[in-house]
Amino acid sequence: MLKAQNITVSLGKSEILHDVSFEAKPAQLTAIVGPNGSGKTTLLRAMTGDAEYSGTVELNGHDIKTARAWELASERAVLPQATPLAFPFTVLEVVRLGLNSGVTADKGGLVMRALRRVGLAGFEGRFYQELSGGEQQRVQLARVLSQVWEPVTDDTPRWLFLDEPVSALDIGHQLQVMQIAKDYADAGGGVVAVMHDLNLTAMFADSIALISEGRVLRQAAPEAVLQDELLSRAYQCSVRVNTPPADGTYLLPHAASFAAE
Amino acid sequence: MSLALQDNIGVTTVAGDRTRRARQLTWFLALLLAGGMLLSLAVGASGTSLWSGVFDLVTGQDLALRDKVVLLDIRLPRTLMGVLVGAALAVSGAVMQGLFRNPLADPGLVGVSAGAGLGAIIAIVLGGLLPAVVTDKLGYYLVPVAAFAGSWASTLVLYRVATRKGRTSVATMLLAGIALGAIAGAISGLLVYKADDAQLRTLTFWGMGSLAGATWTKLLAATPLIVAALAVSPFLARGLNGLALGEAAASHMGISVQLTKNVSILMVAAATGAAVAVSGGIGFVGLVVPHLLRLMVGPDHKYLLLNSALLGAALLLVADVISRIVIAPAELPIGIVTATLGGPFFLWILLRQRGLLDM
Ligand SMILES: Nc1ncnc2c1ncn2[C@@H]1O[C@H](COP(=O)(O)OP(=O)(O)O)[C@@H](O)[C@H]1O
Numbered sequence: 005m006l007k008a009q010n011i012t013v014s015l016g017k018s019e020i021l022h023d024v025s026f027e028a029k030p031a032q033l034t035a036i037v038g039p040n041g042s043g044k045t046t047l048l049r050a051m052t053g054d055a056e057y058s059g060t061v062e063l064n065g066h067d068i069k070t071a072r073a074w075e076l077a078s079e080r081a082v083l084p085q086a087t088p089l090a091f092p093f094t095v096l097e098v099v100r101l102g103l104n105s106g107v108t109a110d111k112g113g114l115v116m117r118a119l120r121r122v123g124l125a126g127f128e129g130r131f132y133q134e135l136s137g138g139e140q141q142r143v144q145l146a147r148v149l150s151q152v153w154e155p156v157t158d159d160t161p162r163w164l165f166l167d168e169p170v171s172a173l174d175i176g177h178q179l180q181v182m183q184i185a186k187d188y189a190d191a192g193g194g195v196v197a198v199m200h201d202l203n204l205t206a207m208f209a210d211s212i213a214l215i216s217e218g219r220v221l222r223q224a225a226p227e228a229v230l231q232d233e234l235l236s237r238a239y240q241c242s243v244r245v246n247t248p249p250a251d252g253t254y255l256l257p258h259a260a261s262f263a264a265e
Numbered sequence: 266m267s268l269a270l271q272d273n274i275g276v277t278t279v280a281g282d283r284t285r286r287a288r289q290l291t292w293f294l295a296l297l298l299a300g301g302m303l304l305s306l307a308v309g310a311s312g313t314s315l316w317s318g319v320f321d322l323v324t325g326q327d328l329a330l331r332d333k334v335v336l337l338d339i340r341l342p343r344t345l346m347g348v349l350v351g352a353a354l355a356v357s358g359a360v361m362q363g364l365f366r367n368p369l370a371d372p373g374l375v376g377v378s379a380g381a382g383l384g385a386i387i388a389i390v391l392g393g394l395l396p397a398v399v400t401d402k403l404g405y406y407l408v409p410v411a412a413f414a415g416s417w418a419s420t421l422v423l424y425r426v427a428t429r430k431g432r433t434s435v436a437t438m439l440l441a442g443i444a445l446g447a448i449a450g451a452i453s454g455l456l457v458y459k460a461d462d463a464q465l466r467t468l469t470f471w472g473m474g475s476l477a478g479a480t481w482t483k484l485l486a487a488t489p490l491i492v493a494a495l496a497v498s499p500f501l502a503r504g505l506n507g508l509a510l511g512e513a514a515a516s517h518m519g520i521s522v523q524l525t526k527n528v529s530i531l532m533v534a535a536a537t538g539a540a541v542a543v544s545g546g547i548g549f550v551g552l553v554v555p556h557l558l559r560l561m562v563g564p565d566h567k568y569l570l571l572n573s574a575l576l577g578a579a580l581l582l583v584a585d586v587i588s589r590i591v592i593a594p595a596e597l598p599i600g601i602v603t604a605t606l607g608g609p610f611f612l613w614i615l616l617r618q619r620g621l622l623d624m
């Protein structure tokens with residue numbers, strides 16, 4: 005269980021998140037959606053202990069403020085929106101960095117399995133800096149996966165925090181990465197993903213939190229959040245949700261009716 | 266694409282895994298260092314032969330007094346000092362670069378060496394103003410002690426300036442290092458005007474860096490700090506590897522980022538301060554050695570730090586031997602040799618990294 009209560013975050017002089025509460029259950033994929041600059045990344049950073057906040061964040065029943073870095077690292081891994089890399093590591097070496105927490109030896113060839121999982125088998129000898137943006141994003145996902153490979157250990161769920169995990173990916177790899185996240189949840193782990201694409205979110209999320217201007221407008225099951233009026237208000241444009249029975253949910257902005265300034 | 270290659274002794278290596286090569290290189294560098302030490306013991310202006318000395322010892326004959334002095338009191342401490350100082354400078358460079366996430370970072374860059382240098386210059390020029398009790402007690406150690414104090418003080422100032430709420434900003438620290446270097450340079454410049462001719466010669470010689478003044482007492486003075494710093498460095502490897510992905514990612518992986526930074530800074534201050542104190546400003550070792558090793562076996566600090574210590578020590582010994590023989594019977598300050606080799610190398614790195622520097 006991940007429980008964030010009354011989270012307020014100020015960055016610089018301005019308050020970015022105002023008394024936000026958020027919950028995610030294990031065995032579910034919980035999405036955080038909202039317009040640019042609404043505070044999605046900030047909320048995620050508060051819950052991973054990267055941003056200073058007031059309020060409480062509990063992961064698996066304990067306060068993350070009092071937990072040690074290595075304790076947290078054995079329970080959750082984080083994929084940031086962008087990850088710089090300082091030195092010329094190979095793909096294999098980057099993924100292996102994730103292993104260092106918890107298991108030291110690469111038992112069962114975890115690194116190679118993680119690379120295969122993200123569709124990058126054969127890339128292990130390449131230099132990370134020489135890959136495309138989308139390939140780099142998947143290498144980082146493999147690193148994150150190898151940190152918390154088993155979704156459940158000792159009856160405790162482990163967690164993936166993903167900030168826009170598909171932002172640099174083509175549609176095929178978007179589906180692949182979302183499926184990895186979904187499989188992780190199906191196996192009992194918890195997944196919290198900041199999402200940009202509402203259609204993908206509708207396809208994969210079990211629960212959605214909609215954020216606008218530093219407040220959670222609603223957190224509920226997808227059908228209760230993906231509603232015309234609510235989305236239109238949050239995104240400041242007219243949105244219509246169509247639900248054709250055969251294909252599941254998809255959304256499109258109503259082309260003719262962007263809010264005119 | 267094949268995932269694993271079976272090599273001739275049956276060990277599986279995966280493409281992109283440079284672990285094995287890094288370990289092999291360690292053995293090679295250890296041999297290189299042993300060779301460097303022998304060379305350093307064997308070569309010198311006096312013409313004393315290491316081999317006949319060893320032969321005499323083994324066969325139980327007494328060494329000629331002169332040979333004994335040359336081998337045991339001049340060449341041996343000098344060789345050991347070269348090993349310690351070379352290892353200290355190279356590992357300091359590797360740690361600093363890992364901390365700053367930049368292959369161009371070097372202890373010289375964050376003002377640690379400049380602080381040590383200022384301390385030494387103050388001692389050389391103004392040492393005469395101190396009460397006789399102090400100068401008598403410290404005697405020959407006045408300059409090294411002052412250099413220690415300088416590097417310690419500059420590290421403290423640097424730390425105060427760059428650290429807020431228990432967090433160190435790497436960018437502020439780099440800029441503060443530049444400022445500290447400028448301040449130390451300005452004060453040193455002023456002091457040089459006050460120096461007399463003899464002091465000026467000492468200053469110049471010391472500023473270039475040299476192992477020529479190595480004695481057992483100096484060696485013992487520098488050993489505890491350098492050995493402690495080198496002993497700590499392996500524990501930094503995982504933290505520095507994590508930092509390559511940025512501070513946030515490092516802490517997500519369970520690394521105590523602040524501890525890694527604090528220990529790195531202390532380690533570099535101790536090693537660099539002690540090295541500068543006994544051998545002056547020997548440049549470029551900390552820059553060139555880690556860079557070469559990263560090219561050969563990659564940036565994994567688990568192997569980079571140990572390999573840097575070995576290669577740094579070996580290279581410094583070779584540079585020292587060169588400095589002893591080029592203009593024999595006189596000798597060059599070793600700093601001139603390392604700068605001659607290191608300067609162009611530095612430019613070459615700059616050219617290769619131009620893209621990086623634009624960021
Ligand atoms: N370091 C910072 N200092 C001041 N404001 C920031 C900082 N980082 C982000 N912000 C602001 O906080 C708001 C929320 O940012 P963020 O959480 O990154 O949005 P998003 O929902 O797009 O992920 C934005 O208005 C952004 O400009």
Ligand SMILES: [Mg+2]
Pocket residue numbers: 044045046085198
């Ligand atoms: Mg964001």
